[in-house]
């Protein structure tokens with residue numbers, strides 16, 4: 322795996338916007354690449370499915386579509402000859418040839434009708450299966466090794482709206498790639514097929530047409546392509562920012578309502594909407610310019626076949642049907658050669674989606690593997706207890722050392738209280754021990770991950786029933802395709818007893834049973850959520866538990882009751898807390914001070930010195 326710095330350099334040198342959701346009105350730098358330079362990036366994203374375990378399915382779909390396109394082109398070439406015979410027969414009043422040509426038409430229609438339907442179906446299936454695979458691939462990387470968390474830790478590698486990239490950019494990328502690639506393939510076949518037809522009539526026609534269309538395509542891509550792509554990129558970003566701002570309002574509805582912060586939030590969302598509209602207006606103008614140029618360019622080609630073939634017809638060197646055939650072939654080649662011009666808006670949209678997905682893939686690849694090199698080493702090799710050896714913890718961007726050269730040994734049955742002023746680095750130490758933060762040095766020895774349990778400051782309430790809340794992160798979970806299960810089977814009676822134990826008697830009845838599904842993050846108070854989280858800890862019976870101000874919202878008697886339970890059921894634990902009453906439930910104390918070298922001592926020593 323390339324080193325993090327090399328990959329970040331790659332992102333920077335690519336002029337990619339790697340930023341958090343933007344402030345209203347804030348103008349972001351846009352990619353400076355031309356459309357042609359984006360091809361390697363498109364290829365990098367597109368090929369993933371075609372080299373995956375599903376490559377046979379992917380290649381099968383593509384193989385069928387290539388064969389169907391060849392068949393379709395052959396049919397169109399055939400139609401041009403049938404039409405030529407038909408019109409010559411009409412002009413020369415030859416009945417037999419006329420009806421023969423009509424019969425040929427009927428045969429072609431009988432073959433073409435089902436072929437078109439099947440081709441359309443296979444193309445749609447290809448798009449669907451590709452989207453399914455790519456979305457799963459991205460989501461797999463997003464959830465692997467806590468990449469969803471790490472993505473937002475270092476400022477230089479933070480990117481805007483990953484959810485939008487996964488949910489909206491993937492289908493748009495897959496749709497546009499399929500439509501454009503298959504369209505391009507058909508056009509190439511058309512060019513080859515009809516250039517042959519034209520060549521057999523007059524090679525001069527082929528040269529004139531090729532020169533005209535090549536110059537036209539180059540002019541269009543240069544004048545409009547880059548600018549449209551940049552605008553598409555900015556539009557996607559602004560749409561994501563607007564959605565992000567509304568999402569944050571929903572997530573923090575209560576706090577915003579208490580603060581009466583709606584004016585500011587609404588102004589911010591409106592500002593983002595305005596930015597989106599301004600960019601959309603600009604894009605409309607550029608698209609109108611492109612349409613004007615394309616129209617002039619295309620209409621000029623209508624007259625060309627007549628002007629080029631009429632002199633030979635007037636001299637009696639060409640049949641009447643040949644003029645129509647030349648017009649037909651000319652139009653098909655011209656449309657094929659102008660494909661890139663016609664599809665420029667779609668191509669610029671695809672370019673923007675490619676850019677955004679490629680950056681997401683690069684960052685996820687960087688974060689979805691455990692980091693190597695100069696980082697904190699973790700060894701999940703202890704049966705119980707914890708050992709920190711010469712541990713130095715830095716903030717993810719290496720701006721600040723939060724603790725240096727820390728040595729701590731905690732044996733089975735011992736417990737540690739981490740104390741210190743707000744912002745000194747207590748939670749960060751737990752992040753480093755759990756492996757979420759890796760910047761720094763030294764070694765952390767703990768029991769295996771499945772034998773450790775972390776209670777964060779803010780309990781997470783997953784979507785699901787009350788039972789799901791209590792068993793999280795284990796228990797059953799439902800997906801549209803069925804139910805999944807991860808260990809831990811607990812009876813209703815036992816859950817009820819545990820609810821009583823964590824001072825939540827009657828919660829089950831109050832909410833309507835264990836299987837009722839509610840928005841628990843809103844229905845339960847902060848303290849109730851902390852007690853539910855505490856129940857999870859008791860249920861999982863870890864060998865080592867970490868509690869980051871996990872009882873901060875509770876009154877002192879309830880907090881004491883929970884800690885007594887913890888002492889009985891989980892003998893080795895580490896807590897962060899500000900209340901002095903907590904010392905009674907711990908054997909040791911780690912005290913952070915201003916020097917970034919925390920002091921490790923017994924609880925008795927701490928009490929002697931500070932109380």
Ligand SMILES: Nc1ncnc2c1ncn2[C@@H]1O[C@H](COP(=O)(O)OP(=O)(O)OP(=O)(O)O)[C@@H](O)[C@H]1O
Nearest residue numbers: 474716717718723742743744745746747748749750
């Ligand atoms: N992702 C980050 N990048 C840079 N600095 C960070 C990041 N996250 C936290 N910090 C900084 O690290 C310092 C320690 O934060 P931490 O959350 O560990 O404090 P704490 O001691 O647990 O505080 P509190 O008691 O208020 O919870 C803070 O100054 C914080 O601003």
